[in-house]
Amino acid sequence: MKYLKKIIKIVLLLLIIYIGYGLIYGNFHKLDNNAYRSAQLFSFNMPYYLEKYNIKTVLNLRGKQKNKSWYKDEKRITKEHNVTLITYQMSSRKYLDFNKTSKLVKILKDAKEPILIHCEGGADRTSLASALYIYAIKGKSVDKAREELSFIYGHLPSIRPKVIAMDRSFNNYVNEVIKLEKVKE
Numbered sequence: 001m002k003y004l005k006k007i008i009k010i011v012l013l014l015l016i017i018y019i020g021y022g023l024i025y026g027n028f029h030k031l032d033n034n035a036y037r038s039a040q041l042f043s044f045n046m047p048y049y050l051e052k053y054n055i056k057t058v059l060n061l062r063g064k065q066k067n068k069s070w071y072k073d074e075k076r077i078t079k080e081h082n083v084t085l086i087t088y089q090m091s092s093r094k095y096l097d098f099n100k101t102s103k104l105v106k107i108l109k110d111a112k113e114p115i116l117i118h119c120e121g122g123a124d125r126t127s128l129a130s131a132l133y134i135y136a137i138k139g140k141s142v143d144k145a146r147e148e149l150s151f152i153y154g155h156l157p158s159i160r161p162k163v164i165a166m167d168r169s170f171n172n173y174v175n176e177v178i179k180l181e182k183v184k185e
Contacts, residue, residue, distance in 0.1 A: 026038045026042070026046075026049070026118075027122035027153060027154065031117075031133060032138065036115070036116045037127075038116060038117075038118045039119070040121075041074075041118065047077055047080075050116070055116045056084065057111040057113070058085050058116045059087075060086065061088055061089070062119055063088070063090075088107055090125055092125050092162075092165065097169075102173070108136070109137055122153055124166050126153070127155045131147075131148040132145070134147075135174065
């Protein structure tokens with residue numbers, strides 16, 4: 001019982017550190033020199049990242065939410081920094097067919113770089129978009145792209161089973177691309 005209490009305290013401490021890190025740093029990570037990924041940033045940290053990394057486009061995967069303060073802040077901050085704001089609404093729990101993932105790839109391809117990709121927590125939708133960027137835009141291997149769908153970023157389908165939809169969406173995109181390539185041969 002004594003050890004169980006210690007383990008619980010350690011787990012709680014680690015959880016607090018993880019949440020604090022996420023709030024302060026926004027789950028911000030570099031994909032390459034032209035792309036970054038994060039959670040929803042706040043008015044105190046978004047300007048910092050936009051300036052430090054010379055971000056030209058913000059891709060918001062949460063969609064337009066005109067009455068929400070975070071969305072109003074994001075619109076204001078991107079406008080103040082002369083950054084293009086693109087919104088593409090998707091759910092982390094809903095499978096995206098090939099047409100929808102292809103549209104997301106086109107947005108990523110056409111966006112002015114460097115681009116910042118984000119959703120609410122930077123874990124699921126952002127992981128899918130990041131994997132698509134690595135695979136379809138950068139031409140890296142499927143395995144390399146799948147690294148973006150990782151617990152490191154908070155993507156935990158074993159704990160939150162419905163977010164497996166992001167993994168399935170990525171796998172479907174890859175399979176459809178492979179089919180299309182075989183037809184061209």
